[in-house]
Amino acid sequence: MLTFPTHFLVGAALSYLFGFSLLWGALGGMAPDLDLFTPWHRGPFHSIFMFPLMMGFAYLVTRSRKKSIGAGIGFAAHVLTDWLDRDTLLLAWPLSSSATGLGLTEWDDPFVNVSLCLLSVVAIIAVKKRREKRPWKDVIMDFVPKIRK
Numbered sequence: 001m002l003t004f005p006t007h008f009l010v011g012a013a014l015s016y017l018f019g020f021s022l023l024w025g026a027l028g029g030m031a032p033d034l035d036l037f038t039p040w041h042r043g044p045f046h047s048i049f050m051f052p053l054m055m056g057f058a059y060l061v062t063r064s065r066k067k068s069i070g071a072g073i074g075f076a077a078h079v080l081t082d083w084l085d086r087d088t089l090l091l092a093w094p095l096s097s098s099a100t101g102l103g104l105t106e107w108d109d110p111f112v113n114v115s116l117c118l119l120s121v122v123a124i125i126a127v128k129k130r131r132e133k134r135p136w137k138d139v140i141m142d143f144v145p146k147i148r149k
């Protein structure tokens with residue numbers, strides 16, 4: 001349903017919320033749209049049954065259970081959020097080849113995309129603050145690039 005930045009941030013935030021890798025959640029969140037380089041966008045690579053393959057691939061690359069589960073969460077978040085919009089996808093391929101979608105919004109709806117991006121950023125900062133038991137200002141400053149003169 002979403003743009004690249006939204007898939008990146010939602011995947012990162014959900015992975016991080018469940019205690020897994022921020023980076024690999026983000027990468028998993030973007031992975032399904034690699035099919036944009038094929039004629040089958042929103043086809044088999046947007047099937048929920050690709051979820052274990054994504055985790056297996058991430059495990060082969062990272063040799064880390066936490067990172068591969070994070071990538072799987074990001075992947076699942078991508079597929080499920082794409083399923084919410086008007087463009088259909090092959091959610092249950094290969095069990096079903098019928099394209100499905102809930103039609104609740106457009107993939108490029110700026111309100112939905114900006115809202116989900118902001119919500120994801122706030123969720124990441126809130127979880128980091130809670131885990132590290134540090135003041136909001138200090139946690140937020142972790143994400144601000146430091147400029148030296």
Ligand SMILES: [Zn+2]
Nearest residue numbers: 001032033082
């Ligand atoms: Zn997609």
